[in-house]
Amino acid sequence: MVEDLKKSYGNVAALDGVSFEIKQGEVVSILGPNGAGKTTTVEILEGYLKGWSGKVDVLGDDPLRGGLKHRERIGIVLQESGVEPYMTVTEILEQRSRWYREPLGIKGVIEEVGLTEKADALIKTLSGGQRRRLDVALAVVGNPELIFLDEPTTGFDPSARRHSWELVKALSKSGKTILLTTHYMDEAQALSDRVIVMARGQIVAEGSPSEIGGRQESDxxxxxxxxxxxxxxxxxxxxxxxxxxxxxxxxxxxxxxxxxxxxxxxxxxxxxxxxxxxxxxxxxxxxxxxxxx
The missing domain is CATH 3.30.70 (Alpha-Beta Plaits)
Structure with a gap:
């Protein structure tokens, strides 16, 4: 839950009274042009940003004070993530899984993200789409309840994007709550239960993809x-x-x-x-x- 969230950088208001709620098991997309405030919002929810006002409740915790137990309940897929290129897919997942008390099985995670054939491949040999799938695997191996996906298919070709969509749908069906940021309208349409549109630090519309902005009532x-x-x-x-x-x-x-x-x-x-x-x-x-x- 986010209530009256505000964040400024000097005299510039990055967020100006943002409020919304995400239900368990939902896939929610945040859309907006550069500078709309979507990245700032997500980084606050992830616990990376300080100096904001308002109320933020993520899985019952303040993201700045949740501690290790809270961190284990969330998974984050950043636009770019740094991993050791000379480790194999299996090795990096085994390493990361040891950070958590109740991780998922490595083999099952690799299969879920479609990297079975690359399980023993060095990370440096993976394609861009395969690297992105590994990023998702690293985010879910700890068995999180909430997953943040930041521009998950930027730079993908159409085929890789479609495969990634199927992965997000599979995660949703398994009961995960997903917060997604994207610039692609078709992606938001295909994946989201709800869409939040931001502009100039505020939410300007919110609703299902079919209803938002009065689409169903429009001529x-x-x-x-x-x-x-x-x-x-x-x-x-x-x-x-x-x-x-x-x-x-x-x-x-x-x-x-x-x-x-x-x-x-x-x-x-x-x-x-x-x-x-x-x-x-x-x-x-x-x-x-x-x-x-």
Missing amino acids: ATVTFTLMDPTHLDKAPIKYEISGNKVSFKSSNSVRDLHALTGWALDYNIDLAGLEVKRPTLEDVYINLTEGGK
Whole structure:
């Protein structure tokens, strides 16, 4: 739980009254442009930053005073982590597991992150995606309840990103609570139970990926291609046309599509490329972070 969290650097307010709560087992993504305050927020929750005001409760503890028992209950995947390049995957996990009282089995962790074939490989020989999977393995080997993932797929190719998503989903299904920061809208859409959008040190929106920013209530945009506009003036819609592309806004897409398809049947018209779209998460994000409402 975070309540009225504030943090300043000199005269610059990095956080200005941030409040939110994460439930056990949730995957929550924090989105925001550079300087929005998301990294500062996460570093406070991880216990790395001092000099803030407000209330922060992480697994029942103040992150600055939780001590060793608290640290064992969290796992952190940083954007960059330094590990000994001349150790093998198994060796580094065995070393780290000794830091914890109830670690997970090394073999099972390696299998879970998809590194079975690299178990005896030197860390320096791993690809970028494999290194990131090792970072996750190091974060979960202590069997934490809460995992922080900071930009987990930055620099990944599309295939590696998809594999990482499957790993996050597997961790979520195992009951872990996950706080994720990302710049990728599709990543937040695919993984999150809830999304928090930050801008200028404040939370500007919060909700499920499908609901945030009023997405479900927003008008849909219906588009189709019409090769012959002869009967378009009789269409039961207020349309715009550009070339052979016809579009219109709809507050009730079921009703309007019923009327549109009825008109098309009456005049034997093919509604080629018919699409119904609502604002994407990226549309909402841009609107919120660039000062829109």
